[in-house]
Amino acid sequence: MTTETEPQLLCYHCGTPCDDSIQADEKSFCCNGCKTVFEIITANNLSTYYSLNERPGIRATEKKFGYLDNPEIAEDLLTFSNNNTSKVILKLPDIHCSSCIWLLENLARLLPGVLRCQVNFTNKEAAILYQSEILKLSELAGFLSSIGYTPDISVAQSKNEVRQTKKRRISQKIAVAGFCFGNSMLLSLPEYLDSTFLLNEDFRWVFGLLNIVLALPVVLFSGSGYFTAAYKGLKKRFISMDLPIALGIATLFIRSLFEIITQSGSGYMDSLTGLVFFLMIGQWYQGKTYHAFSFDRDFKSFFPIAVSRILADKTIISVPIKKIRIGDLIQIHNDEVIPMDGVIEKGVGEIDYSFVTGEADINLKVQGETVYAGGRQKGQSVKIRVSNTVEAGYLTSLWNQGSGKGNKANLEIAANAMGRYFTIAIISIAVLSGTIWFFLDPTRIWMIVSSILIVACPCALALATPFAFGQAMRVLGNSNLYLRNASVVEQLAKSRQLVFDKTGTLTTEKSGRTAFHGDLTPAEKSWVVSLTRQSLHPVSQSIAAHLAKFDSVPVSGFKEHRGKGIEAEVSGHIVKMGSNEFINSQNHQSGTYVMIDGINKGFFDVNTNYREGIFQLLEVLQGKFRLHLLSGDRERDRSSLTKYFEKVLFRQLPDDKLQYIREVQKESPTVMIGDGLNDAGALRQAHTGIAVVDDLHRFSPASDAILKGSELPILDRFIELCRSSMKIVYAAFAMSLMYNVIGLSFAISGNLTPVFSAILMPISSVSVVAFVTISIQYIGKKLMPPTDKNQ
């Protein structure tokens, strides 16, 4: 008996562990795909690819892109096209290192017809200019796929443009505010010095006017967001942090304008521009987004963008999904996703709904039965008569359930609550001091009240949250938890209940410790893998993954005996795999036995692959949170799981999960942690939805955060960091309130001078920001283990 051990050899191209069976140029490869790519690259004198980084390749998977030649689809994708040259921007999620950039930018040397290729690493995109006469778009996409960079072609690509402009807009606002702030400070400085310094009264007038000119773009362009936000809030009878800021900016500007024009003072234009400048930096810091991830991916990106439609005269054409009408006949090939509900017209549907339901079983559907969108056909192609458009399908309605506007329960944001109390407090103080001064000296009321509004402008208060959460988001991102936006930090900090999905979340899809006990020749291994690839049972999949390097051979007469095993004829041999009862083994050890032509060859030992460290995590979380487990799969491992969870539910349909979340979140803030489309509704419904993925750039359902599967075991620390960040925000609130008390005491007593405000404002802002970022950085260092950043 021998046990398979992993050889230490790594594929020269992609770094997957492999043996020395596939070789070229004295280098080993894990599969023929990698070898072919290596040969293409070296044949074109591009082997620098391998010298820039070690093992930079990606395991190639070939995909068909024939539908890209449909002019309507191409039109959506091409950014520019004339008679012979076209430009397309393709999303290539596999771009990950400098070698990738190098190879792709030398694409013209690999593929005739490509004129130029420019990579945008940040967005993982390549802009390719090519000659459409020589090269078809489908060939281009196919070639990229064959060298490992499979384009991610989805219908919703225009969104990126919007995001880009938004990102640019904030830098423009910072630039304008910073420019005006700097110049305004220079012009205001003489005011603050001894008055003899000013040789001439004209200076005062001219400098004042210049200050007005400089402040205008700051108020109208850089600070405009606060006015619109405050206005929108007021319209909805809601006071947020934006209102006191807008009030402060407006008062500062009007009062300064008044002082300069009447020549009664020098105004506060430098404080105003500085204030907006700091606020804009705060927004930029908070606004960090992970461009490479899609948090809003909708169900459509699951579906192919085109399907084969069979016309009345039996010709088959590729048609964009949105052009398919009810009653059309479409053909679904092996491994394709059914894009819309329909009735089987011809063929047998062996449909895997694991995508929708989370259950890993194949449903057999015969002629006349209804199939639903989202299922994946396994086996021969079937013809389906469409009975529902994409928009009206079952899956779509499922997806949309959690997404109704205002449906998603959001927790009150602390900064907004703070802003509300703050505004009320400031307005009452202003009214009160106004009344008092009415009796003391009515001529000074206007000055006192405006001073109060100016000094109370909650700059430091408003900066605490963006910097704290922005910093927390960066620390989490370094440990592979990517948040949709900074406010998720607060949602996570407040969470009290965690709801886990099982398959794919607590367990991994990859085989962890699959071992074979017995002897199999390489040929037999390829029979075994061919057989297991027919089945979707998790055990079969683990074995198939374990033997991934062996190529498939044709299989006939495949049969799956539910709960027992599988069998088929492979290359003329009868291969049976399953439990020991299934193959009548005398061996009593449990495992998946292999029988070839009636001879027992040994067994596979497959563990249900819980993620490493998952039980330690559950133990830690147990005392701090209420834990729930919802599994779409059938009941297994109940006994080992119940001790951790308050409730363990199996056979949960997507809708059940959603309803469950809706129920429990009435009690306290809830986090849903899941992975598949079957969790999509629940992820959206929960206060915070965390999607767990093994490959960060592949598909994940819409969620608030994306977590790399390998980091799930430190989930408790992630939440801990969020909670600490929250405490630091409160400390920063206290700090800025202290500054406000100081400022207010000057303002109420009528002693606020421009120079005082010009000093107090930056000091308060900078100290709050420094306190917040440094302390969160420190906590992050203490909590987070150093990980290699793999973005």
Next chain:
Amino acid sequence: MAVIFILIGISLLVACGFLFAFLWANRDGQFDDDYSPSVRILFEDDETE
């Protein structure tokens, strides 16, 4: 001292020029990708054959 008016005017004009240059570059997408250019410059221009 009146010269200071001219100087301030000129310096503001120059500074505005830079601001404008930045805004232009920003709108054009110069700062959209902050990684690839840093790598691209290091690639050798090795010609084939």
